[in-house]
Amino acid sequence: MPQLHLGLEARSILLVLAVLSLQMAFVLFALRRSYPHLRSLRAWAAAPLLCGIASALIGLRGMIPDAISILAANLLLLTGLWLYYAGSQQMVDLEPAPWRWSVPLAAVVALLAWFTYGRDDFEARAATMAASIAVVCARHAWLLARRLQPTLGTRLTFYTALAAIAVKLMLLCFTFGWWSGYADPAGKTLALTFYFIGSAITMPLANLGVILMVTERLRGVFEQLATHDALTGALSRRALLDACAEELERSRRRGHAMALLLLDLDHFKAVNDTYGHQTGDRVLAGFARRVRDTLRIQDRFGRYGGEEFVALLPETDLPAAQVAAERIRQRVSMPSPSLPRCTVSIGLATLQGPGDGIDAMLARADHALYRAKHSGRNRVGSL
Ligand SMILES: Nc1nc2c(ncn2[C@@H]2O[C@H](COP(=O)(O)OP(=O)(O)OP(=O)(O)O)[C@@H](O)[C@H]2O)c(=O)[nH]1
Numbered sequence: 001m002p003q004l005h006l007g008l009e010a011r012s013i014l015l016v017l018a019v020l021s022l023q024m025a026f027v028l029f030a031l032r033r034s035y036p037h038l039r040s041l042r043a044w045a046a047a048p049l050l051c052g053i054a055s056a057l058i059g060l061r062g063m064i065p066d067a068i069s070i071l072a073a074n075l076l077l078l079t080g081l082w083l084y085y086a087g088s089q090q091m092v093d094l095e096p097a098p099w100r101w102s103v104p105l106a107a108v109v110a111l112l113a114w115f116t117y118g119r120d121d122f123e124a125r126a127a128t129m130a131a132s133i134a135v136v137c138a139r140h141a142w143l144l145a146r147r148l149q150p151t152l153g154t155r156l157t158f159y160t161a162l163a164a165i166a167v168k169l170m171l172l173c174f175t176f177g178w179w180s181g182y183a184d185p186a187g188k189t190l191a192l193t194f195y196f197i198g199s200a201i202t203m204p205l206a207n208l209g210v211i212l213m214v215t216e217r218l219r220g221v222f223e224q225l226a227t228h229d230a231l232t233g234a235l236s237r238r239a240l241l242d243a244c245a246e247e248l249e250r251s252r253r254r255g256h257a258m259a260l261l262l263l264d265l266d267h268f269k270a271v272n273d274t275y276g277h278q279t280g281d282r283v284l285a286g287f288a289r290r291v292r293d294t295l296r297i298q299d300r301f302g303r304y305g306g307e308e309f310v311a312l313l314p315e316t317d318l319p320a321a322q323v324a325a326e327r328i329r330q331r332v333s334m335p336s337p338s339l340p341r342c343t344v345s346i347g348l349a350t351l352q353g354p355g356d357g358i359d360a361m362l363a364r365a366d367h368a369l370y371r372a373k374h375s376g377r378n379r380v381g382s383l
Helices: 010-034 042-059 064-093 100-116 122-147 151-176 183-228 236-256 268-275 276-295 318-333 358-374
Strands: 258-265 302-306 308-314 344-350 380-382
Touching: 010 042, 010 183, 042 064, 042 183, 042 276, 064 122, 064 183, 100 122, 100 302, 122 151, 122 236, 183 236, 236 302, 236 308, 236 358, 258 276, 258 318, 258 358, 268 276, 276 302, 276 308, 276 318, 308 318, 318 344, 318 380, 344 358, 358 380
Parallel strands: 344 380
Antiparallel strands: 258 308, 258 344, 302 308
């Protein structure tokens, strides 16, 4: 084991890192049991497990055979680092490709074997590993920067990957003789001290970054469940009414118009009775998708109850709301290749002065809907 400054011992650092990584793996495996649908958790739990075992094996260098403390340990380390990357890929619905990595991995292990048994060369082994780790971290950092939302967790993981790359590049520069001080034993000790301290900082930070990414994703899932209807993806009634209250306040403040559409599928009970409840569910989901496609970004769409939905149209006066409602009606009535045809009746209400409120608008929209139903359905009613 190399000597370090500050009274530090490489073996102790490696064993402490092993314990920390195994603890983190335990936490992540426990999270995986609770949230099995979060695919990334499997790779992210296995990653610190492999890295932890690798650290322990490297730390036991000289006490166990080289084939284990060098070859098996570095193989585990690189696989573990790849698993961090694979977990991030799954976060953005990319399929990890283990076979694509297995060829370079085998080449690295072959090189390490040569630098162990062909000619015993610590510097060459360190350079091989530093370059390989830097490549995996760079690939991971690239993915984090390009594909994931810039949250605290992704930022922490991204900067940790950059820091790990910097540490590895530093070691590469030294081993290639780009710093003359490295030839001197004191310089070498200093370089290795930086290297081990760098690893001691980046490994736990990578685990923390992953834990943060998991909790951020779970928070997103729970928020979605709390505010959206699971079947149609529309806002839940509670979230819809909150959005209405918010928009009403904004319209009042700015003196803007606002419209509200109450949408009710026609003869939906007959759809259920004829084709079954499951097809009825698919019709509802397809209907919601069509309405959402028709609406603008700033419009809100929610499930008011059963087969009744509300579309909230900010900054929309009566003529514009009639155009929007008619567009929805036509879009919904278009035949679909996979679903029974259905139509929608729509009740329309617009904001009537500062004393008006959401309950009053909903009551007017309900009345208009009633009229649309009673004058033949598949139409837009207003008062
Ligand atoms: N499949 C399915 N059906 C639902 C869901 N929610 C409500 N329904 C059904 O929607 C039907 C609504 O029926 P009605 O209120 O009589 O209205 P309708 O048959 O659409 O007739 P009109 O509104 O008068 O045109 C009921 O049979 C409910 O069971 C749901 O989530 N899935």
